[in-house]
Every structure is written in C-alpha cells, then in structure tokens.
Amino acid sequence: MATSTLSQVYRENPIHLHHIIPLDFNSVRTVPDSHVWPKSDDFSSDHRLTIPTIDLKDTDAAKLVGQACETWGAFQVINHGIPLNLLEEIESETRRLFSLPVETKMKALREPEGATGYGLPRISKFFPKYMWHEGFTIMDSPADHARMLWPNDNARFCDVMERYQKKMEAEAEKLTNLILGSLEITGEDLNRDVGSPFGAALQLNSYPPCPNPNRAMGLAPHTDTSLLTILHQSALSGLQIFKQGAGWVSVRPIAGALVVNVGDLLHILSNARFKSALHRAVLNQEGYHRLSEAYFYGLPSDCRVSPLLKLLNSGEKPRYRSVTVKEYVGIKSTNFVEALSFIRI
Numbered sequence: 001m002a003t004s005t006l007s008q009v010y011r012e013n014p015i016h017l018h019h020i021i022p023l024d025f026n027s028v029r030t031v032p033d034s035h036v037w038p039k040s041d042d043f044s045s046d047h048r049l050t051i052p053t054i055d056l057k058d059t060d061a062a063k064l065v066g067q068a069c070e071t072w073g074a075f076q077v078i079n080h081g082i083p084l085n086l087l088e089e090i091e092s093e094t095r096r097l098f099s100l101p102v103e104t105k106m107k108a109l110r111e112p113e114g115a116t117g118y119g120l121p122r123i124s125k126f127f128p129k130y131m132w133h134e135g136f137t138i139m140d141s142p143a144d145h146a147r148m149l150w151p152n153d154n155a156r157f158c159d160v161m162e163r164y165q166k167k168m169e170a171e172a173e174k175l176t177n178l179i180l181g182s183l184e185i186t187g188e189d190l191n192r193d194v195g196s197p198f199g200a201a202l203q204l205n206s207y208p209p210c211p212n213p214n215r216a217m218g219l220a221p222h223t224d225t226s227l228l229t230i231l232h233q234s235a236l237s238g239l240q241i242f243k244q245g246a247g248w249v250s251v252r253p254i255a256g257a258l259v260v261n262v263g264d265l266l267h268i269l270s271n272a273r274f275k276s277a278l279h280r281a282v283l284n285q286e287g288y289h290r291l292s293e294a295y296f297y298g299l300p301s302d303c304r305v306s307p308l309l310k311l312l313n314s315g316e317k318p319r320y321r322s323v324t325v326k327e328y329v330g331i332k333s334t335n336f337v338e339a340l341s342f343i344r345i
C-alpha cells in the first residue's frame with residue numbers, strides 16, 4: 001500500500017493523551033465544566049439558505065459542481081452510484097462500534113503519535129474546551145484496531161469498512177475529475193502537476209446524546225486538510241457550513257445523499273477558485289445520537305502542491321507558494337485555520 005498521507009506527519013506532531021481520551025459520555029448527567037462552551041456562540045441556524053443538491057446524472061453536473069465549489073465550497077450529491085445498502089451498513093457498523101462499553105473502546109485508543117484508532121478529534125488541542133465527540137480513524141485496513149474491539153468477531157466490521165473505502169475512492173476520483181473538469185482541467189493535468197497515487201482516511205464520528213446541547217460543541221469550526229471530503233451523515237441535522245454574509249448554514253440530511261466539501265489542498269490547486277469550506281457539527285437538540293462517516297481524499301505526504309499550471313498558463317497569478325503535503329500538514333497542525341494564509345504569496 002502507498003504510505004498514508006497523514007500517518008507519517010502525525011508521528012512527527014504527537015498529541016497529549018488528555019487530548020485523546022474522550023469522556024465517558026454515558027456516565028454524566030450534566031455537562032462538565034471542561035465541556036461547556038461560551039454562551040455567546042450561536043449554534044442555531046434558522047434561515048432557509050442551504051448548500052446546493054446536485055444530481056450527478058444531470059447533464060450539467062460538471063458546471064453545477066464547479067459553481068457550488070466556487071460559491072459554497074460544499075454541496076450534496078444524489079444519484080452518486082454508491083449503493084444505498086452500503087450506506088446503511090456503514091452507519092450500522094459505526095453505531096455498533098460506538099455502542100461498545102467505554103472500557104472496550106479504550107482498548108483501541110489512538111497512540112499519541114499515531115493516526116488511527118479511537119479518540120477525540122485531532123483539532124481538540126486548538127480549543128480550551130473539549131468537544132462532545134468521539135471518533136475512530138481508519139487508514140487502509142482497520143483490522144489491527146478492530147481485533148482489539150472484537151477479538152473473535154471483527155470480520156463484518158472490517159469487510160464493510162474496506163468495501164466502503166474502495167467505493168469512496170472511486171467516487172472521490174470521479175468527483176475530483178468532475179470538479180476540475182469545470183475548469184477544463186483533466187485528470188492527466190492533475191497527475192502531471194501533483195503525481196499520484198492518492199492517500200485517504202476514513203473518519204467515523206459519534207456525537208452522543210448531550211444533557212445540554214446548547215452549551216456543548218459537537219465538532220468545532222475547521223476546514224479539512226483534504227482535496228475533498230465525502231461525508232455520509234445519519235438522518236439528524238448537525239453539520240453547518242459557514243457562508244460569508246449569511247453565517248452558519250445547516251446542511252439538511254437527505255436520505256441517501258452524500259455531502260461533498262472542498263478541502264485545503266483543492267483550494268490551493270485551484271488557486272483559491274474553489275473555497276475550502278469552514279464547517280462544524282452542532283449537537284442534536286432532541287437527545288438523539290448523531291453519527292457521520294467522513295472520507296478524506298488527499299495526496300501522499302511527499303506530493304508537492306501549488307496552483308495548477310494550466311490556470312497559471314492562462315494568466316492567473318499564483319496565490320499560494322508551492323508546499324509538500326507534509327509541510328502543509330505541519331503548518332496546519334500549528335496554525336490551524338490560519339494555515340492557508342501562511343503560504344499565501
């Protein structure tokens with residue numbers, strides 16, 4: 001297998017254990033002070049505005065995804081070709097994992113310098129308060145951690161995760177070609193500039209029922225360090241995208257749809273034509289357990305990214321200097337949402 005994009009870099013940027021171990025969410029009746037976020041933050045989003053939903057069978061799909069990436073940095077897709085029963089399977093295996101007793105989940109805890117396994121979101125270290133979130137990260141095969149969770153009964157989990165990653169890889173490649181196609185850039189142009197193959201990670205997210213969802217944060221605002229991210233969310237709203245001039249906008253769950261968002265790497269390659277979407281997840285108000293599965297489609301750590309040659313040849317001035325993925329992930333792991341401005345020309 002190709003080296004995973006992030007695993008080497010994470011090894012060089014270890015995280016302290018207290019930023020890895022999630023709370024035992026079942027054992028608390030009130031939100032502990034460590035998890036209370038400032039009241040001033042408004043978690044609601046009551047306007048009707050939302051990201052576009054694009055039918056991939058539409059003959060105009062390339063144009064529509066291009067527009068959505070320019071104006072929102074995110075959109076939903078239907079008729080994407082991922083079988084509905086696979087979406088149901090990934091959700092039910094995600095639920096099975098997070099429903100395990102906390103002592104069992106702790107057996108698969110991510111190592112301080114590791115990239116995969118159970119734990120808090122990596123972005124926790126940037127915030128003074130903890131998030132109401134537990135996650136499980138997979139790169140390539142989940143077998144090692146799955147064996148710690150289910151010593152004798154992990155075949156189904158591994159099978160679903162592996163099939164899902166394969167389908168997502170093909171879907172992500174198709175979407176990347178469609179998005180770049182809207183700029184008349186082909187897969188070959190991309191390969192010439194950045195090389196291949198791609199690197200990826202699958203992140204399972206769990207937002208347990210919260211005694212006071214208005215004072216706790218599911219997943220704090222961030223952009224993804226991917227080319228693009230494909231997210232499947234359970235039938236509960238929670239994901240919000242920040243839109244300049246409008247504020248936080250909710251992404252309504254549509255049964256069978258997938259959410260796609262532009263990550264920082266595509267932002268750089270497109271010379272900021274496509275915007276990496278600032279997004280967050282708020283908690284369910286009715287006390288339901290929300291789940292999501294995010295597939296990060298990125299580039300291996302030694303790839304060099306800069307605005308694509310074809311754009312520059314057409315007269316655009318580069319807005320970002322060239323960086324390796326490894327270097328960019330390092331910049332992001334210290335500067336977080338400011339990372340792009342550190343490489344701006």
Ligand SMILES: O=C(O)CCC(=O)C(=O)O
Nearest residue numbers: 203205233239281292294
């Ligand atoms: O759960 C969600 O809706 C968002 C997840 C997300 O942004 C992520 O995993 O990076």
Ligand SMILES: [Fe+2]
Nearest residue numbers: 222223224279
């Ligand atoms: Fe994200």
